[in-house]
Amino acid sequence: MGAFLAEIPGSAKGVLTRRSPSARIACGAGVFVACLASPATTLAGSAFLLCTTAVWASLCGLPLRIAVRVLGLLAAVLLPLILLALLPVGDGWNLAEALRVSWALVARGLASTLVAVATVAALAPWELHEGLEALPLPRVVVAVLSQVVRQADTLARETASMTTAIRLRGGAGGFRAAVVVARALPEVWLPRVGDRAERTARAMEMRDFDGGSLQRTATWSSGDAGLAAATMAWTALGLVLRFWSA
Amino acid sequence: MEAALEFRGLVVRYGDGVPVLDRLDLRIDPGERVALLGLNGSGKTTLLMAAVGLVACDGIVRVLGETLSDRTVGAIRRRTGMLFNVPEDQILLPRVVDDVAFGPTRRGVSTARARSDALATLASLGIDEAVAAGSVHALSHGQKQRVALAGALVTRPDLLLLDEPSAGLDPPGRTALARLLAGIDVTLLVATHDTEFARRTCSRFILLEGGRVAWDGADLAGITSRWDAGGPG
Numbered sequence: 001m002g003a004f005l006a007e008i009p010g011s012a013k014g015v016l017t018r019r020s021p022s023a024r025i026a027c028g029a030g031v032f033v034a035c036l037a038s039p040a041t042t043l044a045g046s047a048f049l050l051c052t053t054a055v056w057a058s059l060c061g062l063p064l065r066i067a068v069r070v071l072g073l074l075a076a077v078l079l080p081l082i083l084l085a086l087l088p089v090g091d092g093w094n095l096a097e098a099l100r101v102s103w104a105l106v107a108r109g110l111a112s113t114l115v116a117v118a119t120v121a122a123l124a125p126w127e128l129h130e131g132l133e134a135l136p137l138p139r140v141v142v143a144v145l146s147q148v149v150r151q152a153d154t155l156a157r158e159t160a161s162m163t164t165a166i167r168l169r170g171g172a173g174g175f176r177a178a179v180v181v182a183r184a185l186p187e188v189w190l191p192r193v194g195d196r197a198e199r200t201a202r203a204m205e206m207r208d209f210d211g212g213s214l215q216r217t218a219t220w221s222s223g224d225a226g227l228a229a230a231t232m233a234w235t236a237l238g239l240v241l242r243f244w245s246a
Numbered sequence: 247m248e249a250a251l252e253f254r255g256l257v258v259r260y261g262d263g264v265p266v267l268d269r270l271d272l273r274i275d276p277g278e279r280v281a282l283l284g285l286n287g288s289g290k291t292t293l294l295m296a297a298v299g300l301v302a303c304d305g306i307v308r309v310l311g312e313t314l315s316d317r318t319v320g321a322i323r324r325r326t327g328m329l330f331n332v333p334e335d336q337i338l339l340p341r342v343v344d345d346v347a348f349g350p351t352r353r354g355v356s357t358a359r360a361r362s363d364a365l366a367t368l369a370s371l372g373i374d375e376a377v378a379a380g381s382v383h384a385l386s387h388g389q390k391q392r393v394a395l396a397g398a399l400v401t402r403p404d405l406l407l408l409d410e411p412s413a414g415l416d417p418p419g420r421t422a423l424a425r426l427l428a429g430i431d432v433t434l435l436v437a438t439h440d441t442e443f444a445r446r447t448c449s450r451f452i453l454l455e456g457g458r459v460a461w462d463g464a465d466l467a468g469i470t471s472r473w474d475a476g477g478p479g
């Protein structure tokens with residue numbers, strides 16, 4: 001799992017990777033918003049979501065292998081929620097309404113997550129930082145965001161190696177290893193995350209990582225600007241659909 | 247002469263526990279090369295962090311002619327290079343060369359210059375350009391140690407605080423690092439368990455024990471003989 005997350009950044013090599021990192025991040029965020037804003041309960045809304053996700057994922061060049069794996073993980077997370085939503089509660093309950101609600105949940109969840117994963121996949125780890133630097137965001141936000149990403153990445157790798165270590169030492173594989181890891185989590189892993197966060201915070205302080213502003217170079221090519229315009233138009237379409245269906 | 251680093255009555259405690267450093271006094275003159283020795287948990291790392299205000303403490307800390315305070319801490323840190331105990335913690339950018347170039351860039355050096363300084367410093371520590379252009383995740387532990395060191399050295403600090411710099415380095419790497427440190431003009435405080443490395447890089451040896459300086463002298467044997475005699479620990 002950890003190893004899988006760590007292999008996402010930079011795995012996509014689609015046409016979008018020719019645009020500057022900051023344009024990729026800004027437009028990825030725009031498309032993500034379009035997914036959240038669009039209605040999922042109408043036919044047009046569902047078509048919009050499907051289309052948005054498919055187009056963005058192929059522009060990014062998200063490898064099928066990763067898309068499938070992400071969908072599988074999401075299904076595992078979303079399925080219990082849907083079953084919960086379908087439980088009959090109270091007098092006003094009807095199946096059609098319950099289905100509508102769970103479909104909206106699933107469709108938006110799937111679409112926005114795939115869009116986010118595709119965007120991250122289209123950015124090499126250093127491009128993510130470069131791109132954030134070039135966007136007109138407060139320096140602290142950039143520093144914190146890029147450290148969240150970097151530390152999450154480090155942790156993902158660490159978790160993978162801890163899992164291996166526990167397997168090797170316990171001699172247990174598969175499910176049993178998973179149970180052992182899950183039980184060790186609060187005692188071993190969380191304090192470790194806390195310690196690491198504290199030590200990294202110290203290093204950030206020492207290296208003046210979040211202070212002042214660096215010189216920025218946000219020069220977008222016409223291709224970048226075109227992509228941004230298209231994304232804005234697309235997000236607007238999502239919003240129109242939302243209000244039209246309301 | 248103004249000391250490069252001076253602690254007077256330094257007290258550091260974590261939480262409500264007993265003080266880790268207890269009314270410690272120490273003075274290091276500019277250009278001195280000092281090894282900080284002591285058993286695990288004796289407070290070496292804590293002392294290095296206290297020098298740059300990374301742990302809360304009582305007492306007086308003077309660094310490079312300034313008394314450490316909220317007002318001076320930024321300037322002091324900019325003139326100090328630090329190698330943390332765990333190199334991963336201080337590598338903050340995903341690409342090797344970017345991370346090392348970060349320090350100079352923060353100090354107003356142009357991007358191109360910062361990059362070439364970074365590459366030169368990395369090269370002096372045995373990291374070639376191909377590795378420098380790659381991801382920090384692709385590095386071995388010893389390579390991470392070198393990258394973190396490069397990040398501390400590249401800004402040509404006046405004071406260098408190193409926490410176990412030789413840990414994880416191969417023997418040629420240790421020799422190279424000792425030579426490199428000998429060749430630069432800096433005040434050096436090195437926390438280490440590596441007595442051989444300490445002998446090669448330092449001319450003054452300090453033993454921390456019970457939260458204080460228990461031994462201070464130019465003869466490392468004074469400390470090692472204490473250990474051999476089965477002193478505390």
Ligand SMILES: Nc1ncnc2c1ncn2[C@@H]1O[C@H](COP(=O)(O)OP(=O)(O)OP(=O)(O)O)[C@@H](O)[C@H]1O
Pocket residue numbers: 260261266284285286287288289290291292293
């Ligand atoms: N964050 C913390 N919270 C509580 N106690 C701490 C913390 N960091 C260090 N200590 C305690 O302070 C004491 C000194 O720790 P320090 O890391 O300075 O020792 P050290 O001499 O560097 O040891 P080592 O040789 O193992 O690196 C230890 O007893 C340790 O348990």
Ligand SMILES: [Mg+2]
Pocket residue numbers: 290291292331409437
């Ligand atoms: Mg230590």
